[in-house]
Amino acid sequence: MSRRYGETWVYESLVGGIPGLDLSRTAAVAIQVILFQTGVLLLGWYYGLWSAVLAGTVAVLVAAAGSVEMHRLGEGNRRLSTPPAHKRLLFGSSIEIVLGILAFIGLVTYLFVWDVGLLHRLFGPDPPVAAVYLTLLILWDLCYRIGTSWWSAVVALWRAVNVDLSPSDRARARRLDAENVAFSAIQLVLVPFLWSDPLLLGAVVGHVVAVAAVCTAAIVLS
Template sequence: MTDGRGDDTPASAPPEPATAGGVYGETWVYESIVGAIPGIDISDRLAVVVQFLLFEAGVLVLAAVYDLPGAILPGTLAVLVAAAGSAFMLDIGKRARGPGVPPTYRRLLFASSIEVVLGVLSFVLLMTYLFVWDPRDGATLFASLLGEQPPVVPSALALLVLWDVCYRIGTGWWAAVVGLWRSLTRDLSPEAADRLAGVDVRTLGFGVLQAVLLPFLWGHPVLVAAVAGHVVAVVVVTTVSLYVLRN
């Protein structure tokens, strides 16, 4: 059977093997990692809460031990953005795997793992800025948060949280782009369109949430432009996708 635009999933095709995150090959890499941890079977909500509490405890404890009070608020907001990204990803994943959703959209969204590629690219560019470009301008962002000689353990945690944020940013951008492609090219039932509109709304909401990082990047115009540009791009792309779905 087809939707008239290239989705060809035989009606009699046997179901694919299931995993903790849904159908094999149709999960975020984040979901696959969580589902692959042996002996752990917790709800999505609890997984997000545990993620936030563990990282936030690390921020607070290390800030106290190494006397880094200026790192608490930006660190907490970065942890919040990462945890919120996990929540949005899990919700988007459930909606995108719902009935009536075009298989080609699901495969492109999940199985390509392009969100990881975008996350890695974002992280590499951020590291290049922090440790190559930024030091040329005097006081660096890293030094303003962790001191002129950043201690090893807080630095490691900061880089881990930054990777988490970059991965979520890559995921948000990929969800927005694929969502627009789906809205423009796929034939959707009213029920599927409503469900996928929920995906776009959540993608847009997560993009806007990332703007909370901007005040801590002030004075670093390259980072401000990158984050603000990403937020604006996600808002524009998902808004167009929503308009197409609803009209």
């Protein structure tokens, strides 16, 4: 199915909009994993930060799974016979970027102002600049996926209330909403690394619960 920019996530637009670069979705995700994971392993080896490598690897895999799910949710929503207003709201508004930025700013504030304990546990009392840079890059990726899941849930509820769908599209929309719950639940694999940080733990679990609640409401109202 052809994709018009304005009917794609910002992530999809970036991947598909680079001149001269025609990557399949599989190739784009594979490159993402290779680059991030290579960085995690090299920096872990160079600085002797093997305690951070496991957490970094899990975060890379979560981000990659999020990329796959974004492609699936994007394509699925484009296939729905919904009015242009739905797709403009979901894709054209780029609200997922705004929500991702807000989540990322909150996370950075927590890590560097509220409680630096997590950074010290991962990198020691004098964190290497390169390791922190890569960590923030991966965390931004995760926050962007969180923002996308939030916005998908909100728009799904709007769609359920305001758009009449055919029986086949209604069933497809419900599957997409259920998949968005799974999309958010991927973040739960980070929980074992957050036991000592109840605020971050609560934020991740709360995110999943909130998305599940809104998507469930959308499914019921569809």
